[in-house]
Amino acid sequence: MTIDGHASEVSWDKAEWTNLFIDIEGDKKPKYDTKVKMLWDDEYYYILAKMEEPHVWGDLKQRDTIIFYNNDFEVFIDPDSDTYNYYELEINALNTVWDLFLTKPYRDNPAVLNDWTLTGLKSAVSVDGTLNNPNDTDKGWMLEIAIPFAAYKTSYFHKNVPVDTFWRVNFSRVNWQHDLVNGKYKRKKDSKGDFLPEYNWVWSPIGVINMHEPEKWGYVYFSSKAIGETDSFEIPKDEKIKWALFSLYRAQRAYKNEHKVWASNFNDLNNSEIVIDGETLKPSLENHSTGYNISIKSPFSGKTIIITEDGTLKMKP
Incomplete structure (x- = not known):
């Protein structure tokens, strides 16, 4: 080229x-x-x-x-x-x-x-x-x-x-x-x-x-097929779980801006369950001295996906 x-x-x-x-x-x-x-x-x-x-x-x-x-x-x-x-x-x-x-x-x-x-x-x-x-x-x-x-x-x-x-x-x-x-x-x-x-x-x-x-x-x-050949791509379901976690992350930031502390339960965030491709997922919220962890166990991959107060994403087997 x-x-x-x-x-x-x-x-x-x-x-x-x-x-x-x-x-x-x-x-x-x-x-x-x-x-x-x-x-x-x-x-x-x-x-x-x-x-x-x-x-x-x-x-x-x-x-x-x-x-x-x-x-x-x-x-x-x-x-x-x-x-x-x-x-x-x-x-x-x-x-x-x-x-x-x-x-x-x-x-x-x-x-x-x-x-x-x-x-x-x-x-x-x-x-x-x-x-x-x-x-x-x-x-x-x-x-x-x-x-x-x-x-x-x-x-x-x-x-x-x-x-x-x-x-x-x-x-x-x-x-x-x-x-x-x-x-x-x-x-x-x-x-x-x-x-x-x-x-x-x-x-x-x-x-x-x-x-x-x-x-x-x-x-x-990045498809391995030649230019012009048809290929298919489906966004992985775990990516959709990440979207949901970031929605909760933004809700936590808004809550802290208003109340000066992190929310300690999902009722404060008006969100206690998440539905992805027909699967109902229940996140967990754990507060600690410097922030929080919100986690979801993926029924699709078996991995636990975690987001922290600073937007860090972690994947655990």
Whole structure:
């Protein structure tokens, strides 16, 4: 694969587009279309993003600056689906990169490693129109990315190439309203001089304006079948148990914000049983000196799945 932003390979022709992105908060239709294709081989996870945009612009050129202050495309990856130790990649129309590693979501006070580098990353941009030229109307821009599996040795200690398995992934497109200042594109401000809020368009909706809820990201399945061949993937039932545990985790956080202590029973959380694919599951709640454990014994795998007060997920035989 030649990473040049044009995606002229036959492999890309055979790959299917995702559905069009939607607003991060739900089903609102974005002003401009965004869609993605994905491929993989023994070395790389390939992503092709196509973005409709009548004014392609960017002015951030320094690596690891805050790229979402420009219109950008973002990739979020959690290889082992535990919401901890995940990766974020942001790229603008100038192909300026911000890559970072987060030990956990911002809600749980993570270490954010801005100096982490996605070694071996390849990316390229092509513009259907002109870049930074306000005198015409563009059609959009396309971003081609190759992410090396070897880069995930930082936190992903299993087999690095995921074959017939899934990663938790999400894609986000940040889009700003703009003004022209001395003939140059700038983010638009309101009458008080504050920047207008950005639009956030995503592949897998979060429900709130916060990409850092990894439990709500999508599932990317790395099929061993050839491009164009049909394959099937069903989200594992234990993943659905994790969803339920995170719902209880959020309820606990809301309870503590109001009452200054953790709830000690499920009645306080208005949730004492969970139904998954027809199976009724009863979680257990154990409070301790620094927080709590909520656990569910999976009837599907036999494992006990536990979530703690800081969002840590544990799996026990």
